[in-house]
Amino acid sequence: MKIVMAIIKPFKLEEVRDALTAIGVHGLTVTEVKGYGRQKGHTEIYRGAEYAVSFLPKIKIEVAIASDQVEKTIEAITSAAKTGQIGDGKIFVINLDHAVRIRTGEADAAAL
Amino acid sequence: MTFKRPYSAGLVVLAAGLFATTAAYAEPTVNKGDNAWMLTSTVLVLLMTIPGLALFYGGLVRSKNMLSVLAQVFYTVCVVTLLWALYGYSLAFTGGSDFIGGFSKAFLMGVTPDSKAATFSVDANISELVYVCFQMTFAAITPALIVGAFAERMKFSAVALFIPLWVTLIYFPIAHMVWYWAGPDAIAGAAKALAAAGEGAAKIAAQAKLDEVMADAGWVNKKGAIDFAGGTVVHINAGIAGFVGCLLIGKRTGYGRDLMAPHSLTMTMIGCSLLWVGWFGFNAGSNLEANGGAALAMTNSFVATAAAAMSWMFAEWMVKGHPSLLGALSGAVAGLVAVTPAAGYSGPMGAIVLGLVVGVVCLFFCTVVKNALGYDDSLDVFGVHCIGGIVGALGTGILVNPALGGSGIMDYATGKIADYDFAAQMVSQTIGVCTTLVWSGIGSAILYKVVDVIVGLRASVETEREGLDITEHTERAYNM
Numbered sequence: 001m002k003i004v005m006a007i008i009k010p011f012k013l014e015e016v017r018d019a020l021t022a023i024g025v026h027g028l029t030v031t032e033v034k035g036y037g038r039q040k041g042h043t044e045i046y047r048g049a050e051y052a053v054s055f056l057p058k059i060k061i062e063v064a065i066a067s068d069q070v071e072k073t074i075e076a077i078t079s080a081a082k083t084g085q086i087g088d089g090k091i092f093v094i095n096l097d098h099a100v101r102i103r104t105g106e107a108d109a110a111a112l
Numbered sequence: 113m114t115f116k117r118p119y120s121a122g123l124v125v126l127a128a129g130l131f132a133t134t135a136a137y138a139e140p141t142v143n144k145g146d147n148a149w150m151l152t153s154t155v156l157v158l159l160m161t162i163p164g165l166a167l168f169y170g171g172l173v174r175s176k177n178m179l180s181v182l183a184q185v186f187y188t189v190c191v192v193t194l195l196w197a198l199y200g201y202s203l204a205f206t207g208g209s210d211f212i213g214g215f216s217k218a219f220l221m222g223v224t225p226d227s228k229a230a231t232f233s234v235d236a237n238i239s240e241l242v243y244v245c246f247q248m249t250f251a252a253i254t255p256a257l258i259v260g261a262f263a264e265r266m267k268f269s270a271v272a273l274f275i276p277l278w279v280t281l282i283y284f285p286i287a288h289m290v291w292y293w294a295g296p297d298a299i300a301g302a303a304k305a306l307a308a309a310g311e312g313a314a315k316i317a318a319q320a321k322l323d324e325v326m327a328d329a330g331w332v333n334k335k336g337a338i339d340f341a342g343g344t345v346v347h348i349n350a351g352i353a354g355f356v357g358c359l360l361i362g363k364r365t366g367y368g369r370d371l372m373a374p375h376s377l378t379m380t381m382i383g384c385s386l387l388w389v390g391w392f393g394f395n396a397g398s399n400l401e402a403n404g405g406a407a408l409a410m411t412n413s414f415v416a417t418a419a420a421a422m423s424w425m426f427a428e429w430m431v432k433g434h435p436s437l438l439g440a441l442s443g444a445v446a447g448l449v450a451v452t453p454a455a456g457y458s459g460p461m462g463a464i465v466l467g468l469v470v471g472v473v474c475l476f477f478c479t480v481v482k483n484a485l486g487y488d489d490s491l492d493v494f495g496v497h498c499i500g501g502i503v504g505a506l507g508t509g510i511l512v513n514p515a516l517g518g519s520g521i522m523d524y525a526t527g528k529i530a531d532y533d534f535a536a537q538m539v540s541q542t543i544g545v546c547t548t549l550v551w552s553g554i555g556s557a558i559l560y561k562v563v564d565v566i567v568g569l570r571a572s573v574e575t576e577r578e579g580l581d582i583t584e585h586t587e588r589a590y591n592m
Contacts (some may be wrong), residue, residue, distance in 0.1 A: 048483050051372075
């Protein structure tokens with residue numbers, strides 16, 4: 001099992017969700033985050049004060065999937081979240097040791 | 113009022129009848145229309161402070177300090193209201209010395225529903241109690257303006273002590289110096305008596321009486337400085353006090369490094385708009401009568417504000433490349449500040465020029481000068497109110513000129529508009545500005561030091577980092 005974690009542009013969330021649903025991935029955790037990568041921030045000006053805002057708002061999504069779904073999932077997220085502009089985000093794949101569905105106690109593949 | 117008390121009304125009529133047979137001039141009368149307008153203006157000025165100024169300022173601070181600003185402004189209104197009734201009105205608006213009034217109306221002694229206060233016309237009085245309340249709202253907003261300069265780092269206990277000291281020792285004297293005078297009825301009456309007096313001893317006595325009436329005024333007022341609604345008394349006064357405060361208290365922790373962006377420009381826009389609406393009570397109300405003069409003050413308060421908002425916004429657009437909402441709002445307030453002393457004296461086209469000028473001047477002070485000197489005037493009380501007030505005070509001296517569409521200055525002794533003298537008027541205006549800068553600048557510095565010794569001015573660095581809302585008030589503005 002794997003966790004696919006992706007940092008995407010906030011306005012791409014709905015498209016990514018639709019793409020994941022289409023390939024049979026159900027269940028998604030979403031977090032509003034801030035950060036920076038190659039996309040530098042922007043400048044905000046309030047009267048005389050100029051602020052370089054280097055942390056930009058992004059959306060972090062996390063999905064737990066079976067190992068054989070990893071390629072499909074990356075493909076779905078990439079195609080949905082891509083604009084071609086700097087700042088589209090990144091995808092990280094992490095090993096997942098164990099999973100439990102709280103309601104039933106089902107474990108691992110049955111819990112996903 | 114009198115219809116509820118038929119017996120006293122009868123006595124008044126009887127007394128008036130007896131008086132009319134013995135005195136040469138009738139008692140001034142209270143006009144119900146003027147009274148109604150002044151009651152309305154009074155609540156409009158209160159609206160400026162709460163919630164207008166409170167929201168304007170509150171939106172500009174970080175969300176962790178929102179309540180501290182609202183609390184300081186609301187507290188200021190309450191404490192000044194009480195002090196005004198106890199002794200403030202008496203100190204500001206009774207005769208005494210050139211610099212401060214006396215205690216003859218302390219606790220509003222002798223001020224009853226039948227008491228009258230002078231306006232700017234002979235034989236047109238308003239109820240003294242509405243004048244008391246109207247001026248009370250001015251005393252309340254002035255120190256509330258100061259809190260913007262040291263926002264986000266002053267202890268509430270320090271504010272709680274500083275405000276009553278400041279209004280007592282700075283505001284009441286300045287209001288007395290600039291605005292206290294005998295009034296048109298007294299001056300016109302004495303002038304008529306002089307004209308009626310024959311030669312010899314009678315004439316000398318009448319002249320002495322007129323001199324005495326003319327001398328019964330504040331120091332700045334006697335110097336001929338004109339301030340229609342409080343450019344010096346309110347804005348320069350608060351602006352310089354804020355400037356001294358931010359220098360003495362020091363910069364906010366993290367100033368220049370941390371993001372200190374306004375937490376809600378939406379609130380600031382609402383507050384600014386309420387200020388503009390309320391300012392019609394401030395400026396047009398300062399005419400004290402519901403007549404053409406009030407309409408002129410209203411017109412000027414519309415056009416100068418719009419002009420200043422546009423000039424700030426477009427100047428910023430040219431220099432920085434973007435037109436900002438905060439720029440337009442700041443310009444609007446600067447325009448309101450500048451037109452305050454000029455409202456009843458300038459013509460509308462003069463007011464537009466004044467607005468265009470002040471928008472650019474205040475932008476320059478809030479950006480270039482502030483960054484060059486490096487002081488942390490959190491919400492630009494100095495750059496907008498002090499500088500805008502000075503531009504307005506000096507501009508009033510120019511724009512009052514009838515040749516430029518101004519109203520001229522009434523000479524109540526002759527009953528005519530006085531001849532305009534540019535140099536003399538500018539000297540008078542400068543005296544008004546400098547008196548306020550010196551009195552408030554030095555006086556405020558002393559008061560900050562006193563408060564620092566007694567309770568300490570500044571919140572601790574930990575408190576400041578955590579935010580004043582939760583540490584000082586144990587509340588949060590937003591529980592989301």
